Amino acid sequence: MAALLSIALLPIGLIAVMQTLSVASKAQVNAELALLALTEQAAVEERLTLRLARGAADALAIVMLELRDQSDICSRIMQDFVARSDRFSYAGFTAVSGESTCNSAGRTVDFRDTPTFAKLSANQISTITVNQQAPISGTSVLLVSTPVFGATNDFSGYVTISIPLSKLVPPSREIVQQSLLNLVMFNDEGDILTSIGEPENVARNLPRNLVLTDLVVDDNDASTLEDVEGRRRIYTVATIEPGQVYVLGIWDSSASLARQAEGEILTSLFPALMWFAGLLVALFAVHRLVIRHLQILGRQMALFTAARRLPSEDAGLSPPTEILRIQRAFHRMTDALIRDEASLENAIREKSVLVKEIHHRVKNNLQLISSIINMQIREATSPEAKDALRATQDRVLSMATIHRDLYQTNETGLVDAAHLVQEVVSKTVDITPDFNDLELQINIGDIWLYPDQAVPMSLLASEAVINALKHMALADPSGASRLVTVKFSCDANRNCRFELSNPIADETDGRRSDQGMGRKLIRAFATQLAADVTTSQADGRYTITVTFTASEFAPAPGTF
Structure with a gap:
């Protein structure tokens, strides 16, 4: 019924959807243009600062042709330039040798090992780069560099002006409130120069499978793409220095101005309301005739499954x-x-x-x-x-x-073998006379076995204790206690290990013989357990170790 009503309303819905898509597309363009304008507005201060630095660097490059050999006069000019402006932290001329004797620092600085020097020496073009730890100011700076050429057009060095990132004015609160996630300045090589967010956040908000230079087109542009984490973002790119520096605005596509792109148009509500009303009628009829009776039957089944309570028939519903x-x-x-x-x-x-x-x-x-x-x-x-x-x-x-x-025991199948072995061992020691100085250490884990293994294991433990007490070392005249240790554990694979260790008077005593009754009983019980029995004698102690695998329950033939 719901499907038939949906097909009947399909033509009206298609017309409304087409109109809505057209309006939404125009709203998308308008929203992107508005965000592009905000990006331009947010980068005004950066554009002004960079253009001032570029103009100053070009002017100083011309002066360097006359003053590059007069380091004192040249340094005073650089110092006076930096002192007159609160936007810059350093200005200087670096020769092709990599040394700078003309700079605002007033001392010779060696730039030969810096990436900026190698890049400028190789390309000999104007560049704008970033240095997270400038050697002179010790802070993060933007470096605006202009090459200097001699009279014969030979490369003589370059003029560099440093702009501390702290001097760049962040976007206004009004712009940030318009769902601006980040404002990223980058150069023509795709290197990020500045951003208003943390570096890890910048990486998460960048477009998926694209580098920054892929967003640069001939004209300023805006586009809606998915970021690295798959979220839809609006990216706007504005030019600060043509061919060199650009600014990228990253906007949340679900907030503020960007929300206009979703095309929330009232005209799309009418076919949706008609379709929804038709579905309500159909669903009400289905619920009245079928669903509520099936729900009652389902609750009765759940109640019977959980509490074994018999369901009661409700004659008033008439299913x-x-x-x-x-x-x-x-x-x-x-x-x-x-x-x-x-x-x-x-x-x-x-x-x-x-x-x-x-x-x-x-x-x-x-x-x-x-x-x-x-x-x-x-x-x-x-x-x-x-x-x-x-x-x-x-x-x-x-x-x-x-x-x-x-x-x-309250268990119908498994037996608490740990408790059983511990009690048997303790009682065997208790009923044996002349062992007042005996110290018994028992370390037994939580072990449950079926009776066909629990019984022979307990009897084996009892025989092992009796055998240990029989061959126990004589009492120490100093009054020191004689230590007997019992360990019994099973791992996750149900591999069990029983170990008993006691002192002996002589490592060559007769217990090594396999002819005693205790040894024969231990072997018999080990056979019932399908266990391996090993003994060792060292440092005045005798140790017996029994290893076996705890069996799963297997009913005897003919019991089912």
């Missing part, structure tokens, strides 16, 4: 039959989804309770076994038997601790 069928089908689908999700949640809850109960009963059975072993320890008479039973009891208690944590 079209097709939308009503969609709503009823959605209501039936939500009811079925809620019933299915409730059944799944009950099944998951029952499974979780069952798993927790299994771990709890296993823990109780292991504690019962530990109590039985404890009774056997009290009945045993041989120290070797007691030690063997106590080692077995420690392993049973470690497994009981693991199962206790498994049924106390």
Whole structure:
């Protein structure tokens, strides 16, 4: 409907658009001419100062033919010239050798290493350049230079007059308020001489893919182009010194006088209003019949997705039959989804309770076994038997601790392996007697593993601690503590590393043998983890390192 109404109003709109474009084009030209006039007005002072400097340089060049060999008289003339004018900071004659003995500074100045001297010596023409750090005044200056030729037309040197940039009068406030962004003076080689803004702002406002000399034409001109950052700007170029110096005005095309170029003409409003009114009628009808009912259905879907709340049917709206069928089908689908999700949640809850109960009963059975072993320890008479039973009891208690944590965790899949390993290590040390001087340092990161890796890892850590305590170095007579360090971490790629280090009395002790029960259990648990186990012995310490990759969850075959 909106498309058909737009086609019906298209002829009237085209006529209005053509008229608007014609008026806008004329407004564009008028606006550019007005901005060009403002650019000329803003550069009046610079034009006057440069022409005075050029005229003075030409006059002094003629005098130099007679006075270039009389440095004292010549220097007084230059000093008197600078003293009589507040526009100039330096005047002097530089010979072809690059030295200036005739200047307002009253001393010999060597210009041989300056870019200006090399340029004038090569071209031998009048130039206007800029020096950001003048050697005499120490400030930024404009250099107006005129060559001096002898009687036989041989190049004898050049006269230079310096104009401090601080002496140039900035544009008036009225001109700046007319959306002037920058006023740039440049020479015939495209070098920027002065600007009213920061250098980085000048670079951003210059036209894209053009150099300054490309903007210079025979007559003063204005054009609308895109700057370096893609913004539309109006550029106006005025001549200060023909063939040598120009001034570029950069104007904001969306403000003040430049806004006239947009062609905001009242005649373009009538076809737009007709088209807009027709679209409003069509859109109101579509909204009344279709859109509002779809919005209600969309809100119901979002509410069900976010909070699983069943939508309520609103019989007062009377949606079209097709939308009503969609709503009823959605209501039936939500009811079925809620019933299915409730059944799944009950099944998951029952499974979780069952798993927790299994771990709890296993823990109780292991504690019962530990109590039985404890009774056997009290009945045993041989120290070797007691030690063997106590080692077995420690392993049973470690497994009981693991199962206790498994049924106390709130996670249904992952296990906090960091907490599990830390508790197993601490409890193993606590239940081992005769280690009051032991200092235990544990550094474990945030690690979560699935039970098929968390359980063997915890048991491996327990066996490593038991093995370390078994072969611990004897107590230091001075009372110094014996340090045991435990580190367990995983990187972003799920590569895990467990390291335990403890002091030993003799680097040739029997623990290097792989025949002990602890070493056999450690290898068995490492096999379950698919881990690599390495040991090292140096500086009176023994270190065991276990590295493995934390596995992703993979359900067993037939479980789904």
